[in-house]
Structure formats: C-alpha cells, structure tokens
Amino acid sequence: MTESKNSAWSPSSREIERRNSRRAMSRKHTGIAVASSLIVLGTLAIVLVTSPGWESVKSTFFDVDYGREVLPKVIKGLWINIQLTFMGGAAIGVIALALALMRTTKSPALTPFRFLATAYVDIFRGAPLILIILLVGFGVPALGLKGISGNVIFLGTLAVVLTYSAYVAEVIRSGILSIHPSQRAAARSLGLSSGQTMRFVVLPQAIRRVVPPLLNDFVSLLKDTGLVSILGVTDAVRAAQINASRTFNYTPYVVAAILFLLITIPMTRYTDRAIRQRTQAQNSEGAT
C-alpha cells in the first residue's frame, strides 16, 4: 500500500518552495567562496610578485629550463627513495608487529623480551631520526663488520627502519589494546588458547583498525628517506643538492619537492578516505 503511495508522490508546493530557497542559498554561498578566494589568493600573489627580490627568486628557484635539465637526475634519486620506502616498509612491518606482540604479551617466559621491547620503543621513539642516522651511519662501520660497513644505502635504511619500527609498534599496540576485552573473553571461552585468540580474533581486528594511521606513517616514511642523503646516498634530495651547489641555482630543490608532493598528496588523500570509511564502519558497528 505504501509503495503505491510512494510511486504517486510528487513534491508539494511547500517542498518546491523550500528547494528553490535552498538553491538560491547555495548560489549565494558559491559567490561568497569565489570572491573571498580571489581576494585572499590574489593579495598573496601580488605581495609575492611585487616584492623587491621576486625577480632573483624567480630565476634561482623557478628556472624552468634548468629544472627540466636536472629532472632526470632527481627522478633517478627519487627512485632510491621509493625503493627504500618499500623495502624499509616491509622490514618495519615485521619488526613492529613483533615488538607490539612482545609488549602486549603476559607470558612469564617472555618477560625479558617485554622489557627489551619497551626499552627499544622508548629509545628509538624518543631520539631524533637524524641522530639515529648519523650514529648508525658512522657507528656501525666502526664495528668493522664485513659486507655492510661501506654500504651507505643499507646503513641509512637500517637507521630509518630502527626508528620507524618503534613508531609503528606503538600504533599496532594501541590497536591491540583497543579491542574490547569481551572479544577475548568470547574467544577464550570457546577454548582458544591466548596465542590463538591473539592470532585469529584480536590481531585481525586490531590491524584493520590501525590501517589509516599506518598509511600516514607510510607517507612520513617516504619523506624521511630523504634524510639518508646526509650519509651520501644519492637520493632525490642529494641529487638536487649536488646540482644546486654546482650552479648556485636552487631550482633542483623545488623540483625534488614537487616530485615528493606528486607521490605524497595522492597517498594522503587516499589515507583520508580510508580514515573516513573506517570511522563510518565503526559508527555502524556500534559498541563493538
């Protein structure tokens, strides 16, 4: 009965009035948005272009021809950053998961590991990444171990992995702790051991919950691989630096920045969307 009513429905005159006034309102809002954007951005552009140093800034930072010339070198460097990100990311995932599990375990046999994992996280989360890179980059070769001593790419990645594992471990741990104890109670009362409960019930839910913040960390990781350039790795930053210091033209830095942004902005957008979807899913899930 209700269906036949629905199909015969046409908006009342009051509803048509409301729609018209909503449309008028939204036209007005669009107008205001355009006007204010023109005023704010226009003012900024005018300040920039009329500033006394603009001409020299333009030629030393935004030299299009020179930018085009160094582009292949910077891209070649960026490829190193991308490789470091993916290889480091994989290692970080494994180490961080192990650290998070160690920190959340209650097994008495694993007490020393829990202690060590906590100390590890405290140290590497608390020290600036650039210091860790310098310490690993110059400290490990001093050990005189065969094979790895001279490889700056390996040492740089190692430093980044050490630091990021601590961050990511904490994210995963917070995900584990966010799973309601009733889930554990349900699993244990089915006879699952605590290990099985973690593996089949807690961890899958925890990981799902922390994917958005982990994507954030992944974007940061890509940017921070630029720091390994201080060890002499010819990544995008270093490639730009070499060219800039040769010509005293800083356009390569701008090129490197744009290349990083071309990768990180889509990733950030994707992360935002994942967070939004996650929030919606959680809201529909209700208490659990």
Place this chain on the structure above:
Amino acid sequence: MGIVLELRDIRKSFGSEVVLDHLSLLVPEHTATALIGASGSGKSTLLRCINLLETIDDGQIFLDGAEISDPLIDVDQVRRKLGMVFQSFNLFPHKTVLENITLAPIKVQGKSRDEAIEMAERLLKRFDLSDKADQYPDRLSGGQQQRVAIIRSLACNPRLLLLDEITSALDPVLVNEVLSIVRDLKSDAMTMVLATHEMGFATQVADEVCFLESGNILERGSAEQVLHNPQHPKTQEFLRRVHQAGRL
C-alpha cells in the same frame, strides 16, 4: 543421573567488595538451573568463575567430578567442555557467521574444514539461519546475532552451557526467537546454567531456580516453589518488584 557441576563454598571478591560468598551449587546432568536476582547480585560473576574467566578466592569447583579450580589445570581443556553465551553476543565482527561458528571446531577441536562447515550448516539450518551463513554480524539483528552466538557455543559440543542474561540486550520483540532456541536445547536435555531476568522463561525451562542476593543463594527450589511461592522475604520483595516492572 550424574552431577556435571559442583560449586563448593565459592568466594569471590573484587577488592574489598565481596561478590560471591560461601556459595554452593549442584547441577545434575540434563537439568537447567536458573539464577535470578537483581543486577549486582553476582549472577554474571558466578558464570564467569565457572568457566575460569575469573579466579575464585576460595572454595572449589568440580566439573564431572574433577576439580577445575586447581591452578595447575589446563584452562583451555576445561573451557572446551563449557559453552558460554554473553549478554552482548560478542560475535567476532571480522568473521562471517559461518567463520564465527567454525573457528573453534577447526582450531580447538582439530576438525577438518569440511567437517566443521557441514556441522555449522546443519546447526544454522536447524535454527533457521541458513541464509545468513555468509553475512557479517553487523548485518544481523540482535536476535539473529545472539542465535548465532548460541550456535557458536553448541558447535563445540559443550558438556555444560552457561547463558549470561542472553536476552537482556535485546528488543522485547526479539527475545522470543532467542528463548525458543534455549527451549529447544532443554528438550534435547542439554545441561545449562542460566542467569536471567525473564521469570516466565525461567518457569518454563528451569528445573531449579536459585535466587541470588549479595553473592548468596538465599532461596532455591523448583520454579514453582521459588517463583510462585517464595519463602524468603527478600525473594518476595524481589519478585514483587519484577512483577511491578511487568516481567512476570
């Protein structure tokens, strides 16, 4: 008829608050024991102590004659024999209905996947949920979720089923579809201990009704005796209040 569960002089406290106090209980095979009492009287804690989710402070618990309150006991082994259904369902949200049901049979009992799925499908069919097998819990109504939770417990062939206020979180119209499963189980002679606020339901399925107050069983007997002819003034008072709330 053997005794499945025996509680002897149980005591449990949280800090300075004594929740269960010198409580004793016998549950014979194939019987249903209903625990009634106000919120905070210790019903849920009692059930959680039985399946060792809580550690008792004193007393002994025996399952089929073996003491399970021994700290050296393998708790996973004990819990394999016990089914527990919670007020808040506690289905695993990342698993489908079928996966929820087959998880323990496969991982705990070591059944093959096919065997576990076959049994799960049989149970789902019996309780009219076959079409939900591949759904995730959040797509189900509360009543359906709770029925799945009961099936999940049944899939482990428990010796004793513990039901912790399984209808308290449900819309009144959904209560009956859950209770009818329990009635079914009762006619299958499943041994059960259930905490409940549904007095009418307790009358239907319980062989023994225990009235809990401040961690003690103040009155126990057949449903007829305890619910319709209570002797203890506290029981009378409790039932009067339940009656006023319209639940009898």
